[in-house]
Amino acid sequence: MLDLLPKHIFLSDPLSLFFLFVIFIVSLPSAIYSFGYLKGEYPLKKIILSWFLLAIFILSMAAVVTAGNVLVFLVAWEMMSLASYFLVVFDTTHERSIKAGTIYVVMTQIGAAFLIAAFMIMYSYARSFDLFALKNACLAMPAQTKNIIFVSLLIGFGTKAGIVPLHIWLPYAHPQAPSHISSIMSGVMIKTAIYGIIRFVMFILGVSAAWWGVLVLILAVISCLVGVIYALMEHDIKKLLAYHSVENIGIILLGVGLAMFFTSQGLPYLAVFSLMAGLYHLVNHAIFKGLLFLCAGSVYKATGTRDIEKLGGLIKTMPYTAAYFLLGAMAISALPPLNGFVSEWLTLQAFFLGALNVIGGTKLFLGFCAVMLALTSGLAAACFVKAFGITFLAGPRSHYAKEAKEVSLSMKAGMFFLSLLTIVFGLAATMIIRYLTRAAGSAMDIDISHMQFSLNNITLNPQAGKSIYLSPPLLALVLLVLGITGLVIFCAWRRKRSVRHNTWDCGYYRLDARNEYTATAFSKPFRIAFSFFLLPYRKTQKIRESFYHVRSFTYETHTIQVFKKYLYDPVLVLVFRSAKSMRRLQPGSIHLYLMYIFITIILLIVFMRWF
Amino acid sequence: MQGIILFTVLASTYLMVIAKRMPALIRGFRFQSFCLFALTLIMAFSEHRLDLYIIAVLLFVLKVSLIPHFLYRTIRRIRANENLGLFINPQLSLIWAMAFTYLSWIFAARLAVFGQAILIGVMAIAFFIILAGMFLMMSRMSALAQIIGLLVMENGLFMLASTVSGGMPFFVEIAIFFDVFMSVLIMGIFVFRINKLFTHIDVNKLSRLKG
Numbered sequence: 001m002l003d004l005l006p007k008h009i010f011l012s013d014p015l016s017l018f019f020l021f022v023i024f025i026v027s028l029p030s031a032i033y034s035f036g037y038l039k040g041e042y043p044l045k046k047i048i049l050s051w052f053l054l055a056i057f058i059l060s061m062a063a064v065v066t067a068g069n070v071l072v073f074l075v076a077w078e079m080m081s082l083a084s085y086f087l088v089v090f091d092t093t094h095e096r097s098i099k100a101g102t103i104y105v106v107m108t109q110i111g112a113a114f115l116i117a118a119f120m121i122m123y124s125y126a127r128s129f130d131l132f133a134l135k136n137a138c139l140a141m142p143a144q145t146k147n148i149i150f151v152s153l154l155i156g157f158g159t160k161a162g163i164v165p166l167h168i169w170l171p172y173a174h175p176q177a178p179s180h181i182s183s184i185m186s187g188v189m190i191k192t193a194i195y196g197i198i199r200f201v202m203f204i205l206g207v208s209a210a211w212w213g214v215l216v217l218i219l220a221v222i223s224c225l226v227g228v229i230y231a232l233m234e235h236d237i238k239k240l241l242a243y244h245s246v247e248n249i250g251i252i253l254l255g256v257g258l259a260m261f262f263t264s265q266g267l268p269y270l271a272v273f274s275l276m277a278g279l280y281h282l283v284n285h286a287i288f289k290g291l292l293f294l295c296a297g298s299v300y301k302a303t304g305t306r307d308i309e310k311l312g313g314l315i316k317t318m319p320y321t322a323a324y325f326l327l328g329a330m331a332i333s334a335l336p337p338l339n340g341f342v343s344e345w346l347t348l349q350a351f352f353l354g355a356l357n358v359i360g361g362t363k364l365f366l367g368f369c370a371v372m373l374a375l376t377s378g379l380a381a382a383c384f385v386k387a388f389g390i391t392f393l394a395g396p397r398s399h400y401a402k403e404a405k406e407v408s409l410s411m412k413a414g415m416f417f418l419s420l421l422t423i424v425f426g427l428a429a430t431m432i433i434r435y436l437t438r439a440a441g442s443a444m445d446i447d448i449s450h451m452q453f454s455l456n457n458i459t460l461n462p463q464a465g466k467s468i469y470l471s472p473p474l475l476a477l478v479l480l481v482l483g484i485t486g487l488v489i490f491c492a493w494r495r496k497r498s499v500r501h502n503t504w505d506c507g508y509y510r511l512d513a514r515n516e517y518t519a520t521a522f523s524k525p526f527r528i529a530f531s532f533f534l535l536p537y538r539k540t541q542k543i544r545e546s547f548y549h550v551r552s553f554t555y556e557t558h559t560i561q562v563f564k565k566y567l568y569d570p571v572l573v574l575v576f577r578s579a580k581s582m583r584r585l586q587p588g589s590i591h592l593y594l595m596y597i598f599i600t601i602i603l604l605i606v607f608m609r610w611f
Numbered sequence: 612m613q614g615i616i617l618f619t620v621l622a623s624t625y626l627m628v629i630a631k632r633m634p635a636l637i638r639g640f641r642f643q644s645f646c647l648f649a650l651t652l653i654m655a656f657s658e659h660r661l662d663l664y665i666i667a668v669l670l671f672v673l674k675v676s677l678i679p680h681f682l683y684r685t686i687r688r689i690r691a692n693e694n695l696g697l698f699i700n701p702q703l704s705l706i707w708a709m710a711f712t713y714l715s716w717i718f719a720a721r722l723a724v725f726g727q728a729i730l731i732g733v734m735a736i737a738f739f740i741i742l743a744g745m746f747l748m749m750s751r752m753s754a755l756a757q758i759i760g761l762l763v764m765e766n767g768l769f770m771l772a773s774t775v776s777g778g779m780p781f782f783v784e785i786a787i788f789f790d791v792f793m794s795v796l797i798m799g800i801f802v803f804r805i806n807k808l809f810t811h812i813d814v815n816k817l818s819r820l821k822g
Contacts (some may be wrong), residue, residue: 373800590757590814591698594749599744 011068014439019065026187030180033414052424057083062377104173111159136359175238181295187290202509213261223250226378274350275440281343288331295325302404310398324415333381336483337476339425629701644674689806696752741768
C-alpha cells in the first residue's frame with residue numbers, strides 16, 4: 001500500500017540539525033561574500049539569476065538533510081544537483097564550464113541511478129517510503145540484499161562525495177563555478193553525501209558485516225592519498241582546493257568507516273567516538289575549505305587568473321586576504337591550535353584506540369590506516385606551503401599579480417567570519433564534541449547517556465584513564481608564549497643596521513620574476529617520489545643557434561591522470577562507439593521511422609497470444 | 612444494409628491502397644468517409660439518438676466535403692507531380708493489404724471471443740483501416756499521402772469507437788472532429804511551405820534535415 005501522506009516529511013533529530021548547522025555556517029558568509037564578488041563580474045540580470053539559483057541550492061540542501069521520506073529526499077537531491085549544475089555552467093562564455101558541467105551532470109545522474117535502485121529495493125521490503133518504516137523493514141532483510149543495497153548506496157553517495165575513483169567530476173566542476181558557489185559546493189554539498197551514508201547505511205540499513213567498514217576505510221585511505229598527491233601537482237589554485245576536498249572527504253570517511261567497523265565489532269563506545277571525529281572533521285572542513293575557496297575567489301577577482309605560477313607577492317597588496325588564506329591553510333594542514341588539528345588528532349586517536357581493542361590482522365590494518373592519515377596531513381601541509389608561498393610571497397610573476405588590489409568589504413567580511421570560526425572551532429573543542437557525540441549517538445541509535453567522554457572544562461580526554469590529553473587553548477597559549485619569546489629574542493639580537501634588497505635577491509641585483517622559485521619546481525620531489533602513480537613525463541625543446549648558444553629552451557612536464565586514462569576513457573570510447581552504431585537506426589527518413597512503428601504494431605498483434 | 616456498407620468501406624480502403632495518383636487517393640478517402648457517414652446515419656436512425664445525427668452531419672460536412680476539397684485545392688495550388696511515389700507497387704500493396712485484413716480478423720476474433728459475428732467483422736475492418744492508414748503513410752513518398760494516411764487511421768478509430776463501444780462521448784467526438792480538421796489545415800499549409808522551399812513534397816528527400 002502506497003503511503004501517500006507520510007508521517008514524517010521532515011526530521012529534526014540531532015544529526016539533521018547538525019548538518020543544517022553546517023549548511024548555515026558556510027552558506028551565510030558565502031552569500032555575504034557574493035555581494036562583492038559578483039559586482040562588476042557579471043551583468044545585473046545574471047547576478048539576480050545567481051541569487052535565485054543560490055537560494056534554491058541552499059534550500060534543497062537543507063531539504064536533503066532533513067527529509068524524513070525517501071521521495072522527498074530524492075526530489076531534494078535532484079534539485080540540489082540541478083541547481084549546482086546550473087551554477088557550474090554559470091560562466092556560459094567559457095568552453096570549459098560547459099565541459100565541466102557535462103561531466104558533473106553525467107556523473108551525478110549515474111550516482112542518482114544507483115541511489116534510486118537502492119531505495120527501490122528497500123521499498124519492496126517496507127512498502128513505504130517513510131524512513132522509520134524502512135528502518136524497521138531492514139531488520140528483517142536477508143544479508144545478501146543488505147550487501148547489494150550497501151554497495152549501491154556507497155556508489156551513489158560516493159559519486160557525490162567524490163570518493164576515488166568516482167571523484168573525476170570534482171576537480172572540473174568545483175573550480176568552474178563562481179567562487180562563493182565553489183565554497184558551498186566543496187564545503188557543504190559533498191557533505192550531504194556523507195549525511196546520506198550515515199543516515200541510510202548506518203541509521204536505516206544498520207551495519208551488518210565487518211567488511212563494509214573495511215571497504216569504506218580502504219576507499220577513504222585511497223581518496224586521501226590520491227587527492228593530496230594530485231593537489232600537489234596542481235597549479236590552478238581552485239583545482240588544487242578541489243583535490244583537497246577529495247582528500248578531506250577521505251579523512252571524514254575514515255571516521256565514518258571506523259564507526260561502521262566498530263559497530264559490527266560490538267564496540268559502541270569507539271563507534272560513537274570515531275563517528276564524532278568524522279563529524280568534527282566534516283564541520284571543520286566545511287569551514288576551512290569554504291574559507292580557502294573564498295580567498296581563492298578574492299585572488300581570482302583581484303588578478304583575473306587562477307594559475308599560481310603567474311601570481312606571487314600578493315601579501316603586500318592584499319594583506320587581509322593573505323592572512324585569511326594563511327589561517328585556512330594552517331587549519332587544513334592540521335596545525336595546532338586551529339580546528340583541523342583537533343579533528344585529525346581525534347581521528348588518529350580513534351585509530352589507536354581501535355588498534356588497542358581489536359585483535360589479529362585488523363590491528364595492523366588500523367595501524368596502517370593511521371600511518372596513511374599521518375602521511376596525508378604531512379603532504380597537505382607541503383601542498384599548502386606551496387599554495388601560500390607561491391601565491392602570496394616573493395615578487396609578482398606577471399602583470400596580473402602586479403596590478404592586484406585588496407578586495408571589497410563584503411568579501412572580507414565573509415572571509416573574516418570563516419577564519420574566526422577556524423579559531424573558535426579549535427579552541428572550543430571540548431564543548432563542541434559534547435554536541436557532536438549526541439549527534440553521533442543518535443545517528444547510530446546508541447544510547448550515550450552512560451558513556452563518559454570525560455570532558456572537563458579545559459582538557460579533552462577521549463580515552464579516560466590512559467592519560468592522553470589535549471587542550472587546544474593550552475596549546476594556543478604555549479604557542480603564543482613561544483612566539484612572543486621568539487619575537488622578543490629576535491628583536492633584541494637582530495642586526496641593527498638593516499640592508500634593503502629585493503625579495504629573494506640573495507644580495508644580487510637585477511634578479512626578476514623569472515628567477516623565482518616556481519610551483520612546478522617545488523612539487524618536483526613529490527613528483528619523483530610518487531612517480532609510480534603519477535607517471536610523469538616531460539617535453540624539452542631547445543632551439544640552438546650553434547652548439548654553444550641556445551636561443552630558446554622550453555620545458556614542460558605533465559602527469560598522467562591514471563583514473564581518467566585507464567578507467568573512464570575506455571568506457572567513454574565504448575559508449576561513443578555503440579552510440580555511433582545505434583545512429584544507423586536513425587537515418588532521418590520519416591518512412592523508416594513509420595515503418596518501425598508499423599512493424600512494432602504488427603509484431604504486437606501477431607504475438608499478442610504470448611503477452 | 613450495414614453489411615453492405617461495411618463491405619464498401621473495406622473496398623474503398625483497398626482502392627486507396629492501390630491508388631497511384633493523388634486525386635485517386637483523395638477520392639478514395641472521400642468515398643470511405645461517405646460510407647462512414649452512411650453507417651452513422653443508419654445507426655442514428657435505428658437508435659433515435661440526436662447526438663449521432665449531429666456527428667453524422669459533421670462527418671459529412673468535414674470529411675466528405677471540406678477536407679477533400681481543401682486537399683484538392685492544395686494539390687492544384689502546388690502543381691506538384693501528381694504521382695504519389697510508391698515504395699511498394701500497387702500489386703504488392705494489395706497483397707500486403709489482404710494479409711493485413713487477415714491479421715486484423717484474427718486479432719479481432721481473439722479479442723471478442725464471445726461477440727456476435729457482425730461485431731467481429733466490424734472490429735476486423737476497423738483494425739484493418741487503421742493498419743492500412745499506417746501502411747499508406749509508410750509506403751508513399753508524397754507528404755500528401757502522410758496526411759491522408761493519418762486521416763484514414765482516424766476514420767478507423769472512429770469506426771472502432773462508434774461500433775464497438777457505442778461511440779465516444781459526444782463532446783469528445785466533436786473535439787476530435789475539429790482537431791482533425793485543424794491538423795489537416797496545418798499540414799496542408801506545411802506541405803505548401805515545403806513545396807515552396809524545396810520545389811517538391813517528396814518526404815523521402817527530407818532525410819538530410821536530421822541533426
